[in-house]
């Protein structure tokens with residue numbers, strides 16, 4: 001359904017845009033119909049940039065995004081409008097999507113005028129009420145109110161209802177539950193699960209591995225714009241391979257044990273680093289070679305790929321400076 005092929009995004013930064021910042025680097029993955037794929041990574045790893053490129057809010061610098069086989073960068077006019085009927089996004093801060101001087105349900109009026117001007121008002125009202133009910137809201141309680149009179153969870157559901165009115169096939173859900181309280185979180189998560197069971201595909205953007213495990217079938221782990229691990233969420237959750245994914249797993253608080261270990265920060269000299277593994281600075285098991293060698297994603301078992309030198313056989317490793325010829329597979333203590 002939706003496919004990213006070697007997608008990169010470069011921002012021009014610094015004085016007069018003289019420096020290139022690779023926010024997303026050569027990322028490839030696919031989301032099938034009715035599938036939820038989680039895009040996981042810490043702040044600044046490029047998650048939102050990917051979401052915005054899918055929603056055509058940002059152009060792709062390199063590579064291609066296709067939706068049902070069509071390169072989305074070629075869409076214009078009616079074809080682009082049709083794309084937005086099928087692909088929509090909901091973002092982290094629900095309040096920022098509303099203008100506080102207008103009632104919250106204005107988003108439905110705008111949608112009516114823009115996409116469905118031929119539908120009579122009474123019929124549209126019925127559709128709005130139906131969409132609100134299907135996201136668990138009582139139309140009587142939430143219509144005709146200003147944004148400040150509704151909770152974050154209700155506003156978030158409004159946005160999902162808006163997407164449903166378009167009869168979308170693909171939803172980009174960018175950190176949509178991070179601002180909600182625990183009970184509302186679970187409601188919105190269950191709503192997403194329900195939408196999935198009705199055939200909707202979702203790209204679920206999060207920094208929280210446990211949320212991803214709850215909702216998705218597949219996961220893509222991003223670090224500094226690179227995919228470091230991807231595959232079936234069960235495999236990643238139960239057998240995380242990349243040292244970064246392991247660190248994320250250690251950061252998940254668990255009720256059955258005291259939280260002792262946090263983020264591993266190592267004192268590794270950055271001067272040593274020359275276009276090597278993006279995780280080199282922080283990796284507890286990095287070798288000298290990792291400073292200069294960037295490992296490709298290698299499938300180590302069905303539906304589980306990792307980009308780490310420790311999972312490549314030494315013959316596959318192209319040592320750019322002929323520094324260290326051997327690398328060994330990690331032991332269970334890694």
Ligand SMILES: Nc1ncnc2c1ncn2[C@@H]1O[C@H](COP(=O)(O)OP(=O)(O)OP(=O)(O)O)[C@@H](O)[C@H]1O
Nearest residue numbers: 011013021023041042043044045046047048049050
């Ligand atoms: N318009 C921009 N111009 C320059 N750099 C940008 C721009 N937008 C994002 N970046 C940079 O691109 C990188 C990726 O940003 P992005 O917002 O995609 O990360 P993220 O993983 O979604 O983070 P968060 O979880 O904090 O939203 C960051 O280093 C960010 O500073």
